[in-house]
Amino acid sequence: MPEVYNWQLGRKMLYPYEERHPKWQFTFVFNINRCLACQTCSMADKSTWLFSKGQEYMWWNNVETKPYGGYPQFYDVKITQLIEQVNPGGQVWNVRVGRKHHAPYGVFEGMTIFDAGAKVGQAAIGYIPTDQEWRFVNIYEDTATSMRALVEGIDKTGFSRDEPWKMTGSSLPEHETFFFYLQRICNHCTYPGCLAACPRKAIYKRPEDGIVLIDQNRCRGYKKCVEQCPYKKPMYRGTTRVSEKCIACYPRIEGKDPLTGGEPMETRCMAACVGKIRMQSLVRIGEDGLWAEDRWHPLYYAIRVEQVALPLYPQWGTEPNGYYIPPRHSPRGYARQMFGPGVDNAIEKYLVPSRELLAVLQLWRASQQIIFRYDVIPGPKVFETQIHGKRFEMYNDTVLGFNKSGKEVARIQVEEPIYIRPAERVTWL
Ligand code: SF4
Ligand code: SF4
Ligand code: F3S
Structure with a gap:
């Protein structure tokens, strides 16, 4: 398997295809702290793309209540456990290396889904969720859960009492209970698990904007993409027998919506956001595959300069292009296993923002x-x-x-x- 450079991990990693990068990359930042879980984004997406027969259970955009919720249920716990089984105790970050452009969060010394997949003879490690796991789009909505109750809850569903919740050793100093909302769409990853997995080569990443699409004519419904996307964003449609996923509203990105007179427009789920938590743009990718320096780009500034927004589960290795301002009111250990070692810095920056960051944050919506x-x-x-x-x-x-x-x-x-x-x-x- 070729090796590619993943800057979020600060190192090279295995990936089934040679390294290749788009000119621009679809990128977004969600500010978790502002979300009210009104689900307007989910409905905007549903009413635009997902109202047909066979799409009833599909939510390309979903907002789940952490720590208990997830769509499909427990996808994050399950992926983490699958990797842990292959690499017990080894999922660690080396943060002593300091912050550099090509390794801003340190170096991840554990296994990605691709490293773990190689051990079991797959492009990436994964699983296919059961129908039951797709049943509830926001199970445990608004439910504050203590770590103890959480572990017991997981136990009742047949999951191990051990990792990953306990490894966080997390609780809030004031009380044990907490929850926050996690907004999720396809991350249009740099190294997509779905693309790596498809035996038909039906999934491609557009060179002009990095949007990842499933070619509906090539797809034969093998569901390897459903199995090996760790974020569980491709969804199988029984009526057409092919899979579908978030298309990043590409006609809007291309400026096809008459409202903007040919200029690139944000996606439906972003534009509809009532809480003003979402901002989306395209960032320029340099010859070396890293983000080209672009100091006056709002997302470059937030993600690369201030580092106030972080990737979701960077350790899974797909180099997701969705970033999050992490939740202030969650146990730090829990947030760290979700967003990596940059969490403390990001929350500090958000709590006491610099003059410039405070100004830039007004641009959301x-x-x-x-x-x-x-x-x-x-x-x-x-x-x-x-x-x-x-x-x-x-x-x-x-x-x-x-x-x-x-x-x-x-x-x-x-x-x-x-x-x-x-x-x-x-x-x-
Ligand atoms: Fe593919 Fe999943 Fe990444 Fe989207 S989030 S590009 S479906 S691996
Ligand atoms: Fe849906 Fe567009 Fe949002 Fe993707 S970007 S979840 S297609 S509204
Ligand atoms: Fe490939 Fe997924 Fe279709 S694996 S064939 S894109 S269902």
Whole structure:
């Protein structure tokens, strides 16, 4: 098997195909801390692409309640356990190597799904969820669960009491219970497990934007993609006998929606987000396969400069292109097993944001057009305080967002403007 470089792991890894990269990569950042689980994103996606016979159980976008929930149920526990069985106790990060451009989170010394797959004669390690596991899209919705109850709950369902929950050794200092929402779509991975797995070579990654698609004409329904995507995002459709997955709303990315006059537009699930937790863009990939330096790109800034947003389960090795601002109110150990060793830094940055980060965070949902560049116009200081012993100053800066053609499409201030409705518009007078 060839070796490819995975910068999220800080090292090379096995992958069935030679390294090749798109010019631009579909990338997104979800801010977990702002999500209200209204499921507007899920419904926007469902009503656009998933309303036909055979698609009833399909939710390309889903929002699950962690730690207990998952769609399909326990996919994260199961994948983690499958790798642990092949590599017991070895799933560790070496963070002593320091932060570098090609290894920003340190070096992962454990096994990816591809390393573990090689041990069992597969492209990647995986499993096919049962029909029962696909039954509930947000089981345990809004249920705060203690670690003890969680372990007991898992035990009742027949899972081992051991890893991975216990390895986190996690609990909150104040109380044991917690929950948060995890928003999930296909990560349009750099090294997709689904693509690696398909014996028909029916899955491809577009060179222009890195979007991963299943060719509906080539697919013969072998379901290896369902088995070997660790995030469980390809879904089999019984009526057509082929699999389907999130298509990143590619006509919108291509600027085909008349609303933006030919300019790239964010996907349905992003644009519909009520909590303003989602931002999506395309990042430029350099000759070496790494992200090209792009200091004034809002997602480059958030992910590579501030490192406030982190990949989901980077240790699985697909180099997912979905990033998350991790939850402030979850046990750190639990968050670390989910987002890797960058969690403490990311939460610190989010709790006490720099002046620039605070401004850039205002761009989340400021425009339906994809923002490729930002700029900040300085404003006056409006507030200061101490947070966790650190000085925090707030400036009413104005942040500007520009589309692919360099046209201004967003202008928003840090301090939310207040409009007072004129007396003649007040209905009860
Ligand atoms: Fe494929 Fe799964 Fe990655 Fe999507 S998340 S590209 S379906 S491996
Ligand atoms: Fe659905 Fe588009 Fe969101 Fe994918 S990007 S989950 S196709 S709305
Ligand atoms: Fe390939 Fe998945 Fe279809 S493995 S043949 S794309 S069901």
